Amino acid sequence: xxxxxxxxxLEPSRGSRPSRDxxxxxxxxxxxxxxxxxxxxxxxxxxxxxxxxxxxxxQRLAFIKRELKSKIEKYA
Numbered sequence: 001x002x003x004x005x006x007x008x009x010l011e012p013s014r015g016s017r018p019s020r021d022x023x024x025x026x027x028x029x030x031x032x033x034x035x036x037x038x039x040x041x042x043x044x045x046x047x048x049x050x051x052x053x054x055x056x057x058x059q060r061l062a063f064i065k066r067e068l069k070s071k072i073e074k075y076a
Contacts, residue, residue: 003028005063008037009055022052026063 004027011020021037034043034056048056 007055007059009052011050011052011055014050017050020052024056024059026059028067032060 004025007024007026009020009022009024011022013019022043023035023037025033025035027033032045034045034048035041036043045053045056
């Protein structure tokens with residue numbers, strides 16, 4: 001069974017752009033699933049913009065750092 005980290009992000013509305021309720025699922029294998037909780041559809045990271053894209057990048061970098069740290073500790 002593959003471990004998965006679920007993170008939720010609520011992006012406020014800006015101008016004509018409506019608010020977004022997104023769930024990010026980061027899997028140990030590096031796979032990512034982004035779900036729009038309002039419609040139930042999956043999204044591609046290229047479809048993100050503004051705060052949701054910033055959130056994705058920060059969480060992805062944190063995930064990579066944690067994975068590298070665990071591998072360094074395992075093989076050191």
